[in-house]
Amino acid sequence: MVAVNLWYHVGSKNERPGRTGFAHLFEHLMFEGSKHHDSGYFEPLQRAGGQLNGSTNTDRTNYWEVMPTGALELALFMESDRMGYLLPALTEEKFVNQRDVVLNERRQNYENRPYGLAGVALAAALFPPDHPYHWITIGDPDDLRAATLDDVRTFFETYYHPGNASLTLAGNIETARALDLAERYFGEIPRGPVPPPVHAGIPDMVEQCLWLEDRVELPRLYLGWHSPAMFHGGDADLDLSADVLAHGKTSRLYQRLVYERRVAADVSAYQHSRELSGVYQVACTAAAGVSLPVLEEAITEALAELAATGPTIDELARAQAQTEAQFVYRLQTVGGFGGKSDQLNAYNVFNRNPGFFDGDLARYRAVTPASMAAAVGQWLVGRPRVALSLVPRGQQQLALAGATEVSVS
Amino acid sequence: MSRLDRSKLPVPGPAGHFVFPRIERTRLPNGLDVRVVSHRSVPVAAMVLLVPGGSSADPSGQPGLASLIADLLDEGSRGMSALEVSDRIARIGGDLDVDVNHDSTIVSLTTLDRFLETGLELVHEISTAPNLTEADFGRVRQLRLERLRQLRDHPSALADRSFAKVLYQSHPYGQPGYGTAESLGAVDVDDVRAGHARMFQPNGATLVLAGDRPADQLLAAAASVFNSWKNDPSVEAAAKDLGRQPPPGHPATRLGLVARPGSAQSELRIGHVAASRATPDYHALILLNAVLGGQFVSRLNMNLREDKGYTYGVRTGFDLRRGLGPFVLQTSVGSDVTVPALRESLMELTDIRGSRPVTADELALARSSVSLGYPRGFETVQQVARSVAQLALHELPDSYFEEFVPALEAVTLQQVTAAATQYLDPDRMTAVVVGDPAKIGEGIGALGLGSPEPVIPPI
Numbered sequence: 088m089v090a091v092n093l094w095y096h097v098g099s100k101n102e103r104p105g106r107t108g109f110a111h112l113f114e115h116l117m118f119e120g121s122k123h124h125d126s127g128y129f130e131p132l133q134r135a136g137g138q139l140n141g142s143t144n145t146d147r148t149n150y151w152e153v154m155p156t157g158a159l160e161l162a163l164f165m166e167s168d169r170m171g172y173l174l175p176a177l178t179e180e181k182f183v184n185q186r187d188v189v190l191n192e193r194r195q196n197y198e199n200r201p202y203g204l205a206g207v208a209l210a211a212a213l214f215p216p217d218h219p220y221h222w223i224t225i226g227d228p229d230d231l232r233a234a235t236l237d238d239v240r241t242f243f244e245t246y247y248h249p250g251n252a253s254l255t256l257a258g259n260i261e262t263a264r265a266l267d268l269a270e271r272y273f274g275e276i277p278r279g280p281v282p283p284p285v286h287a288g289i290p291d292m293v294e295q296c297l298w299l300e301d302r303v304e305l306p307r308l309y310l311g312w313h314s315p316a317m318f319h320g321g322d323a324d325l326d327l328s329a330d331v332l333a334h335g336k337t338s339r340l341y342q343r344l345v346y347e348r349r350v351a352a353d354v355s356a357y358q359h360s361r362e363l364s365g366v367y368q369v370a371c372t373a374a375a376g377v378s379l380p381v382l383e384e385a386i387t388e389a390l391a392e393l394a395a396t397g398p399t400i401d402e403l404a405r406a407q408a409q410t411e412a413q414f415v416y417r418l419q420t421v422g423g424f425g426g427k428s429d430q431l432n433a434y435n436v437f438n439r440n441p442g443f444f445d446g447d448l449a450r451y452r453a454v455t456p457a458s459m460a461a462a463v464g465q466w467l468v469g470r471p472r473v474a475l476s477l478v479p480r481g482q483q484q485l486a487l488a489g490a491t492e493v494s495v496s
Numbered sequence: 497m498s499r500l501d502r503s504k505l506p507v508p509g510p511a512g513h514f515v516f517p518r519i520e521r522t523r524l525p526n527g528l529d530v531r532v533v534s535h536r537s538v539p540v541a542a543m544v545l546l547v548p549g550g551s552s553a554d555p556s557g558q559p560g561l562a563s564l565i566a567d568l569l570d571e572g573s574r575g576m577s578a579l580e581v582s583d584r585i586a587r588i589g590g591d592l593d594v595d596v597n598h599d600s601t602i603v604s605l606t607t608l609d610r611f612l613e614t615g616l617e618l619v620h621e622i623s624t625a626p627n628l629t630e631a632d633f634g635r636v637r638q639l640r641l642e643r644l645r646q647l648r649d650h651p652s653a654l655a656d657r658s659f660a661k662v663l664y665q666s667h668p669y670g671q672p673g674y675g676t677a678e679s680l681g682a683v684d685v686d687d688v689r690a691g692h693a694r695m696f697q698p699n700g701a702t703l704v705l706a707g708d709r710p711a712d713q714l715l716a717a718a719a720s721v722f723n724s725w726k727n728d729p730s731v732e733a734a735a736k737d738l739g740r741q742p743p744p745g746h747p748a749t750r751l752g753l754v755a756r757p758g759s760a761q762s763e764l765r766i767g768h769v770a771a772s773r774a775t776p777d778y779h780a781l782i783l784l785n786a787v788l789g790g791q792f793v794s795r796l797n798m799n800l801r802e803d804k805g806y807t808y809g810v811r812t813g814f815d816l817r818r819g820l821g822p823f824v825l826q827t828s829v830g831s832d833v834t835v836p837a838l839r840e841s842l843m844e845l846t847d848i849r850g851s852r853p854v855t856a857d858e859l860a861l862a863r864s865s866v867s868l869g870y871p872r873g874f875e876t877v878q879q880v881a882r883s884v885a886q887l888a889l890h891e892l893p894d895s896y897f898e899e900f901v902p903a904l905e906a907v908t909l910q911q912v913t914a915a916a917t918q919y920l921d922p923d924r925m926t927a928v929v930v931g932d933p934a935k936i937g938e939g940i941g942a943l944g945l946g947s948p949e950p951v952i953p954p955i
Contacts (some may be wrong), residue, residue, distance in 0.1 A: 088872065123502040127802070129792045134861045136868020153704045155868050157509030172502075187805030191761070195828040197761035201649035217844050271500060294625065302758065304645040336582035343766050346579070349635065352642040374642060405586045412589020412608055419538050419876040 088423025089159045089258040089372075091136015093166050094432040096253070098146045098244035100219035100285055100363060108189070109142040109234055113242055115185040117150065121165075122172035131363050142424065143224055146362045147436055149429065153422035156259045160268065167272040169232060170252065174245055182236055190236065193225045201303045205370075205431040205477050207495045209267045209311050212295050212473040213366060218287050220363060248279030252434050257428035258421035282394035289313045289364040297493045298476040298486035305352055306485045309377040309475040310386060314358055314365035314466050317437055322360045323450040324462035325367055329356035331398045331459070332389060333369065337405065339389050340371070348385075350377045362437060367467060379476050381477070394468045397460035399437045410451045414444075497807045504637070515869040516897035517880050519887075520711040526725055527699030532714035533706040535877050536686040539609035540934040541707030541938050542877035543619055543718075546885045547695050551673030552739035552819070558683055559954075560640075560675015561691050567636050568688060569603065570594070572627040581622065588614050589848040596673055599739055599818045600889050601695060602694055609708045616705070616721040616921050617654075623696055624725050633685040644677055648955050651763035651828070651930045654754050658953045659765040659928045661677035662748045663822055668738040672954045691841030694733065698725045702888035704732030706881040725801050743769045747926040751943070752951035754930040762834040766841055770823035773816040773890045779903045780915040781814050784864035787854050787912075788844065791826060796825065796844050806830060806837045816921070818890070823919060838927055846922050853913045 099110050118141070119126040135158035141150040152162040197203040202372045207223050210255040214220040252295050254273065256265045292313060333340045333356035344351035354371040398406070422424035434443035475493075476486030483492075518534040554561045557896035570585070570592060571578040586590050589710060595602045601622050607615040634805065649654040657672050664670025675683075703722060771781065780880050782790075789796040789812025800806045810827035825845070829837040848854060872899070874880055887896055927945055929936065941947045 108719075124505060127793065130504055133791055133793055133865040133869075136511070136865060136870075138869060138872060153872060155508070155871070156512040158511075158868070160506040161508055162504070168502065184805045188801055188808055191806070191828070191830055192808035194760040194830065199651055199828065200765075201646065275500060281922070303649050305642060309704065335586050337579050337586065340581065345639070346635070349638065352639060352646070372642075372646075374638070375645065401583075405583065408587055408589045412591075415538060415540060415589075415590070415608060416606065416876075419540060421875070 088153050088421060089156055089161045089256060089260050090426060090428040091154065091159070091166060092255045092257070092422060092428035092432050092461045094253045094436050095148045095246055095406070096208050096251050097148055097282065098144050098226040100140065100145045101246065101282070102219070104216060105230060106234060106238060108223040108224070109232045109238060110148060111224050111226065112186060112189050112231060112234060113239060114141050114143045115189060116177065117141065117173065117238060118170050118182065119181045119185065121169040125176040126395070128169070132165060135233065137162060140424070145220055145224060149432065151422055151429065158426045159260065163268055163272040163315060166275065166463070170247060170249070172271065173247065173278040174240060175406035177239060178463065179234065179236060182239065184233055186234065190228060193228060197225060202301060202307060202477055204301065204495045205299065205307070205475060206212045208297065208299050208475055208493050209309055209368070209463050209473060210450065211495070212297060212475070212493070213292065213311050214312065215290055218290050219285055222301045222363070227353045230315070244279060245282050249273055249276050250278035250283055253432050255428040255431040255435070255441070257426070285363065287363050289316070292471045295488045296474045296487055298322055298478060298483060298490040299493050300480050300483070301477055303477065303479050305372050305375060306379055306476065306478040306482065307370060308382050308487070309426040309477065310369045310383070311473045312467050312470055314367040315360065316364055317360040321466060322358065322365065324454050325365070325402065325466060326360070327410065327454050327473060328393060328398070328459050328463050329358050329367070329404040329411060331393065331411040332356045334409070335408070340386065342388070343384055344371065344382065350374050350381055358411045370437055372486070379487055383474065383487055389423060390463060390467050394460055394464035398457065403454065403456055403459065407451060411448065414448055415482065469491040498597055504721060511868055514716055517706070517874060517884065519894040520715060521883055521894070522719065523623040523717055524698065524719055526723065526727060528722055528725060529702040529888060530715065530718045530722070530742070531702065531888065532702045532718060533710045533759055533880050533884060534709060534714060535706050535880050536708050539708050539715045540606060540877050541609050541615060541705065542604065542606045542881040544602055544604040544704040544881045544885045545613060545619055545623055546702045546888060547601050548599065548700055548736070548889070549695050551671065551804065552598050553695070553735055554667035554668070554671060558680065558687065560670035561687060562601060562695065563673055564640060564680065564683065565688055565692050565695065566594040566596045566601055568628055568632060569622045569626050571636055572629065573622045573631045575627065578632060584614070584618060585676065590615060590618065598669055598673065602816055602885060604878070612707060612709070613717060618702050618719060620721050620725065626691060626692065628685065628689050630685050633688055637683070640916055641677060641680055642677070644680070644955055646698065646880060647674070648906060649763070651756060651759065654764040654953045655758070655765050655826070655928055655930045657847070658754050658930070658951045659767070659824070659954060661954050662752050662928060662951060663743070663755050663767070663769055665748055667743045669743065669817070669821070671817065676954055683949040692733045693728060697727050697731070697733065698722070699727050700733070702885060704881045704884045704888070706741065706884070713861045718735045723857065726801070739817055741819065745822055746924065749949040749951070750926050751940070751945035751948045754876055754928065754951050754953055755933050756930050757932050758903065758932065759831065759930070759932040759935070761828045762831050762936060764829060764834070765824055765826050765843070765928045766838070766845070766925060767822050767824040768921060768926055769820050770814055770919050771816055772818060772820050774911070775816070777915045777919070778816070780907050781794050781919060782866060783812055783859060783862045783904065783907055784848070784854065785812055786866055786914050787858045788848055791865060795848070796841065798838060799840055799844060800827065804833070804836070804840065806833045810841070827914040832929055832937060834929060834931060834936045835939045835943070838940070840936065841926060842943060845920050845925060849916045849920055850913070854909065854916070856909060859909055859912060863904055863907070867904050870901055872942050905921040
């Protein structure tokens with residue numbers, strides 16, 4: 088097998104207010120045919136035994152195929168054709184159809200899913216309206232309905248060309264042949280203009296305490312902070328601190344809240360590092376009959392302790408062992424989301440160094456109890472945060488005191 | 497290099513030669529069936545312990561027992577606390593998963609090669625010597641009851657459970673494997689201990705180990721850890737294959753409605769009891785399903801998604817088990833198009849039986865897609881170990897993987913259409929809708945399934 092993996096350095100961060108959700112809607116149109124093969128992207132590739140997909144997030148859009156070795160050129164033809172020749176095949180009919188599909192996707196995965204709208208409220212609170220992380224990638228339904236074919240053309244010309252793309256091949260192929268084939272299929276496509284830069288970083292924020300109703304049985308507390316951007320100082324420390332706090336039964340918060348006190352049904356924490364700014368989030372679902380202030384107190388206390396005394400040697404070693412194992416597990420697949428080829432592109436696009444695997448691992452190995460304590464102290468303890476109480480309908484009394492209601496759609 | 501001709505698509509060359517996993521096996525004196533695969537790529541090992549039974553072996557009135565037992569395996573064993581066990585798994589970067597399905601329970605662990613022995617010891621220990629204390633039982637049951645409460649808000653969980661109940665009724669496959677508030681409330685720790693003793697006996701169980709070492713070393717490692725596992729002759733073995741009892745001939749209703757006022761979408765399931773894994777038409781069903789709803793370019797997805805824009809996606813599958821499993825179509829559609837989406841789906845399920853049978857080109861596409869893509873399923877050690885465990889569960893030969901593609905090649909167009917006629921029965925086709933009755937609109941009673949009847953999901 089050979090994996091083809093193509094990243095365009097564009098995501099919902101490149102959208103503008105009023106046209107949110109566009110990068111992802113555009114991704115859908117990439118599967119609807121291009122000039123030299125205008126009858127659906129999937130059919131020839133599936134016929135050849137390939138597997139394929141794509142995804143969009145705030146920072147990038149990726150497309151991939153995993154092909155039997157003999158069908159590699161077919162995938163390169165298809166990928167290059169939609170990079171070079173998408174617009175001649177684009178029609179109003181395809182556009183309207185895929186907009187409907189995306190509206191269904193949004194209703195299915197966000198509106199109709201318990202807790203599904205929390206992410207919308209958190210993004211809007213953590214980042215001001217003019218910041219590109221203010222909206223989530225799926226976008227606002229009204230914005231999706233307002234999108235036009237002209238928007239599609241402009242977007243394509245701005246972002247979909249070799250100058251804004253990164254291609255990786257992995258698996259059963261020699262380097263020289265890979266480079267030849269890349270030249271053969273993509274060499275003829277002109278480099279477009281340099282896309283307009285996105286000027287935004289970690290914004291200022293005031294502390295916010297919000298509540299939101301949803302069709303859920305158990306309330307959940309979300310706490311969110313700004314945190315370092317991807318690969319920046321403190322990123323790896325905070326990533327491992329999330330393991331110490333909430334990964335596995337031995338983690339501090341699971342042990343206290345779920346295992347010993349039994350006031351929570353679950354707890355999670357993660358450092359979501361992205362290009363412009365990270366977000367550190369702790370989420371904790373209350374056990375039946377427990378109100379959210381009980382959880383808030385315990386989480387705040389655990390963070391303060393971690394900043395004051397750091398993790399134990401054992402806690403850090405455990406988090407590092409798990410991280411290192413995950414690095415190795417990811418090497419098992421050549422393609423798909425998170426496989427070798429996707430990983431190479433992540434390093435190439437976000438760090439301009441496709442060979443950053445060892446360097447990335449080294450960041451995690453370099454974390455010490457003192458550096459983790461310092462990062463938690465610098466970014467989380469006493470820093471402005473967003474506290475979102477997501478409560479069952481009609482049970483506002485479970486929210487944190489003084490919370491303001493937010494509305495999302 | 498000449499300029500690229502884009503007037504036609506490149507024609508794929510021959511598929512590369514693929515060597516399927518070679519299975520080595522032995523049977524330990526205690527009866528444990530051990531199968532290993534040497535998979536030399538990345539220093540990772542995957543182990544899978546499969547015990548027969550699964551949720552269909554839950555005693556009547558105690559649905560959810562097997563899955564509660566599964567939850568308790570890593571909550572402490574051989575005198576160590578749950579926290580100590582969790583710590584040991586984390587230290588080897590272990591990825592532990594305990595999965596209860598209809599016919600079996602599967603404990604699987606992935607770890608780095610250098611921790612292979614420790615991983616085997618952990619799997620052995622949590623499976624054979626869990627503490628099952630009263631206190632851990634109470635704590636874990638409470639967590640499970642809370643998850644169950646949360647499931648009530650998930651349209652897909654409501655749909656799956658309601659659909660199984662309507663199709664299978666009191667048959668073991670109709671019992672919610674996750675249990676209900678009522679059934680979990682009635683279970684006590686003695687039930688759990690007795691259930692564990694029935695489920696976990698070496699005789700009848702299978703251990704699969706795949707990893708980056710020669711097969712003889714893998715066999716030796718597995719034997720050295722699992723040889724000490726003893727059968728307990730005082731325990732009556734678990735009832736075998738309750739799922740193979742005949743299911744009801746007809747569903748409880750043809751059109752079930754789970755009212756979820758304010759729902760943003762309608763969650764749909766359509767299907768009926770269909771076939772077992774042992775069906776001689778297995779390969780024909782795979783191809784039929786690929787054409788119908790098993791891949792992106794299937795008839796249903798091209799119609800409901802790409803043509804009509806009713807859904808983000810629709811898929812179908814024959815869920816083949818040791819007993820008769822269901823054929824299921826699943827999708828989530830806009831509330832206002834619930835009725836047309838049901839109508840189009842039913843039409844596709846009927847047409848493929850004769851009025852619009854599978855064409856030669858559709859069959860060719862499905863066949864090449866499935867057969868050329870088959871090696872993808874053997875990339876990681878986890879995939880390999882799980883596939884080998886499935887062979888054990890379904891009593892398939894070690895040569896199965898190599899024989900799969902030739903068997904697929906041998907299926908004829910006539911066999912696919914015959915399979916459609918036999919395994920998709922319009923007279924038994926049953927639908928469950930989870931959605932807002934006020935938004936579903938007119939005409940749902942005119943689909944040929946009778947009037948919608950309310951269904952209470954078993955949770």
